[in-house]
Amino acid sequence: MMIEKEHNLDNIAIHLKDITIRYRMLQERTTSLKEFALNWIKGKNSYNHFLALREITLKVKKGESIGIIGDNGAGKSTLLRVIARILIPTMGQAHVYGNVTPILELGALFDPELTGRENIYLNGAMFGFSRQAMNDKLDRLLDFAGIGDFIDSPLRTYSNGMIARLAFAITTDIEADIVLIDEVLAVGDNNFRQKCISRMETFNKNGTTLVTVSHNLSLLEKLCSRVIWMEHGRIKADGHPEDIIPIYKQTKTQALFDKSQADFT
Amino acid sequence: MKTVVYAPSKVQRTFIDEIGSLIKYRFLIGELILRNIKTRYKRSLLGVAWTMVNPLLTMLVMTVVFSQLFAFDIPRYPVYILSGLLLWNFFSETTVSATRNLLWSSKLLKRIYIPKSLFATAAVGTGLVNLLIALVPLGFIILITGTRIGFAIFFLPISLLIISLFSFGVGLAISAQAVFFADVVDMYQIILVAWMYLTPIFYPLNILPDKFQWVIHINPMYYILECFRSPLYMNKIPEPQIILGAIISAITALVVGGFLFTRKADDFAYYL
Numbered sequence: 001m002m003i004e005k006e007h008n009l010d011n012i013a014i015h016l017k018d019i020t021i022r023y024r025m026l027q028e029r030t031t032s033l034k035e036f037a038l039n040w041i042k043g044k045n046s047y048n049h050f051l052a053l054r055e056i057t058l059k060v061k062k063g064e065s066i067g068i069i070g071d072n073g074a075g076k077s078t079l080l081r082v083i084a085r086i087l088i089p090t091m092g093q094a095h096v097y098g099n100v101t102p103i104l105e106l107g108a109l110f111d112p113e114l115t116g117r118e119n120i121y122l123n124g125a126m127f128g129f130s131r132q133a134m135n136d137k138l139d140r141l142l143d144f145a146g147i148g149d150f151i152d153s154p155l156r157t158y159s160n161g162m163i164a165r166l167a168f169a170i171t172t173d174i175e176a177d178i179v180l181i182d183e184v185l186a187v188g189d190n191n192f193r194q195k196c197i198s199r200m201e202t203f204n205k206n207g208t209t210l211v212t213v214s215h216n217l218s219l220l221e222k223l224c225s226r227v228i229w230m231e232h233g234r235i236k237a238d239g240h241p242e243d244i245i246p247i248y249k250q251t252k253t254q255a256l257f258d259k260s261q262a263d264f265t
Numbered sequence: 266m267k268t269v270v271y272a273p274s275k276v277q278r279t280f281i282d283e284i285g286s287l288i289k290y291r292f293l294i295g296e297l298i299l300r301n302i303k304t305r306y307k308r309s310l311l312g313v314a315w316t317m318v319n320p321l322l323t324m325l326v327m328t329v330v331f332s333q334l335f336a337f338d339i340p341r342y343p344v345y346i347l348s349g350l351l352l353w354n355f356f357s358e359t360t361v362s363a364t365r366n367l368l369w370s371s372k373l374l375k376r377i378y379i380p381k382s383l384f385a386t387a388a389v390g391t392g393l394v395n396l397l398i399a400l401v402p403l404g405f406i407i408l409i410t411g412t413r414i415g416f417a418i419f420f421l422p423i424s425l426l427i428i429s430l431f432s433f434g435v436g437l438a439i440s441a442q443a444v445f446f447a448d449v450v451d452m453y454q455i456i457l458v459a460w461m462y463l464t465p466i467f468y469p470l471n472i473l474p475d476k477f478q479w480v481i482h483i484n485p486m487y488y489i490l491e492c493f494r495s496p497l498y499m500n501k502i503p504e505p506q507i508i509l510g511a512i513i514s515a516i517t518a519l520v521v522g523g524f525l526f527t528r529k530a531d532d533f534a535y536y537l
Contacts, residue, residue: 023535024535032446032447032448033442033446034448036446081375081534084377085271085378086374086375086377086378086534087534087535088271088531089271093270093271094270094271095270096269096270096271097269102376102378104375104377105376108376109373109376109377111300111304113304113307114303114304118299118300121296122293122296122297124292125290125293125295125296126293126373126377126379128289128290129292130292131292
């Protein structure tokens with residue numbers, strides 16, 4: 001028994017146990033303390049509950065690359081936020097073995113008023129790096145991002161592509177055991193996207209666990225060895241991309257077909 | 266290999282844990298302070314000079330108004346009023362920006378894990394830098410009014426530590442509430458105005474009739490202000506009971522603020 005437990009510890013990167021995320025929202029959006037107090041006196045503060053995740057249980061092995069698919073609002077991004085410690089589950093437990101780099105929205109951690117260099121320091125510090133440590137990485141980052149002379153201009157003068165490249169360069173330079181990617185590979189030109197994908201593949205070869213959320217099914221087929229299909233906060237299917245993705249595609253076209261039929265009649 | 270468990274019960278962290286994670290994120294605190302200062306001065310003509318000129322102008326107006334209209338019998342009134350103003354500005358600016366910084370960083374907190382008390386810490390750090398800059402014109406006023414400065418000045422770092430801890434605690438308490446209700450900041454600012462007039466910043470303590478003296482004596486800012494003003498204005502280390510009152514105020518604010526904040530910190534991401 002003991003041996004099996006240790007064996008498990010060596011192989012598991014993420015273990016989610018009955019994770020539920022429940023948003024409690026006040027009805028009629030009571031956002032002021034005054035209203036809340038008045039309603040409280042009247043005993044009229046009622047809450048709406050919204051379950052973003054419903055008792056999700058999931059084990060991800062070390063070095064695995066999994067993709068998450070599903071409609072908007074199915075809970076894909078919420079799941080990543082739980083793994084990244086951004087959302088503490090309402091119920092259940094998340095066991096995460098190793099350090100996590102979330103790449104959730106490229107450039108969201110930047111300040112548009114600061115220069116590229118200042119943003120590199122700021123962003124690095126968010127992951128616990130000193131200025132000195134970021135200076136040592138600087139050449140490598142600039143080379144990957146290809147922003148050249150813009151390094152000392154304010155970020156608001158950058159194009160979206162440049163911002164994405166810089167953010168991607170910084171976050172993927174960190175040696176992490178687990179990398180979470182949310183739709184970020186949808187930005188930038190083809191050339192840059194290829195660069196990102198090949199970097200992800202190298203990561204995975206070196207034993208990093210990847211969890212990717214994307215609507216780009218062919219990308220997931222290429223990058224992932226396992227796909228999770230989510231629907232209404234639950235896991236609907238879990239398996240090989242070759243098994244899951246065709247059924248998913250079929251359901252999507254079927255849904256579209258049904259909708260057009262309904263519209264027609 | 267680092268193993269972390271995130272679960273509602275396991276993550277009920279204490280305030281001590283929160284402070285511990287601040288040390289891990291010390292570089293980020295530094296970067297945030299730098300950013301606050303840079304963005305404050307970047308697009309203004311006078312830049313750093315504003316931090317010095319602004320309290321001087323207020324001092325000038327107040328000196329004229331109060332010494333002419335109310336005829337307070339305070340020697341070297343400009344030093345009295347400027348030292349009071351600087352300390353009050355520090356307190357009000359830090360607590361309000363601790364709250365604002367937390368609310369504005371919602372974009373960040375939805376995308377990465379950061380200890381949330383970091384924003385109050387950075388606000389206090391920014392306030393300290395601004396206060397140190399504003400001490401320059403105060404030194405100038407002290408010189409031209411012929412105020413004596415002696416060894417009591419070495420008490421000043423202790424005063425600054427006390428006001429920093431007090432502001433940190435109050436900032437945490439207010440910002441923890443402001444995440445859930447948008448009007449908390451507005452209400453707090455109204456309270457601040459009343460609180461300012463209940464603190465002997467512009468007027469001497471003895472203008473209040475005896476039966477209202479207790480109002481001053483339950484005001485924590487009275488003790489803290491005395492700790493700051495005494496060495497600068499009177500060249501005197503404050504009375505022991507004043508120091509004690511200030512220390513108790515700071516510790517109470519820290520404990521209460523820390524408790525209110527850590528109790529709710531894990532819920533912020535659900536609401537921001």
